[in-house]
Amino acid sequence: MKKIFVLVFLISSVGYSQILDPVKWSTSLKKVSNLEYDLIINATIKPNYHLYSLKVPKGGPLPTVFIFEDSDDYELVGTMTEDKGHTAFDPIFELHIKYFENTAKFKQRIKLKAKKALKVTGEIEFMTCNDASCVPGYDDFEIAIQ
Numbered sequence: 001m002k003k004i005f006v007l008v009f010l011i012s013s014v015g016y017s018q019i020l021d022p023v024k025w026s027t028s029l030k031k032v033s034n035l036e037y038d039l040i041i042n043a044t045i046k047p048n049y050h051l052y053s054l055k056v057p058k059g060g061p062l063p064t065v066f067i068f069e070d071s072d073d074y075e076l077v078g079t080m081t082e083d084k085g086h087t088a089f090d091p092i093f094e095l096h097i098k099y100f101e102n103t104a105k106f107k108q109r110i111k112l113k114a115k116k117a118l119k120v121t122g123e124i125e126f127m128t129c130n131d132a133s134c135v136p137g138y139d140d141f142e143i144a145i146q
Helices: 002-014
Strands: 023-031 036-045 050-052 065-068 074-082 086-090 095-101 103-112 118-129 134-145
Touching: 023 118, 023 134, 036 050, 036 095, 036 118, 036 134, 065 103, 095 103
Parallel strands: none
Antiparallel strands: 023 036, 036 103, 050 095, 050 118, 065 118, 074 103, 086 095, 118 134
């Protein structure tokens, strides 16, 4: 029954995803060495909403996912990291789930295969919820390296 409720809840909120835009994304870049950079992707989350972690328990909400377009110009080093966030019991999913309020910072290190200007592009898939609804979200990102 819980899964049916959650499914109906999510489907009913999909129609509002074009109206509601509870997360704004921005990017920055930090040079680590001659060929390594940290790509920083920041989320600014509207009040009363929360954004879920990169890792959520099975049976929970949709996690935040970053999909990097394949490139011969660079390689990902390690995995995406995230801020500390909050972990709390979610009564809808009946699980302890990590989430972010107000802001979240995600980082991915890359190593260039050659020193040249390029663009790192990809997509973000995420879910934000408040006390009344959940909104699945999709966004693109592009980070230029000079």
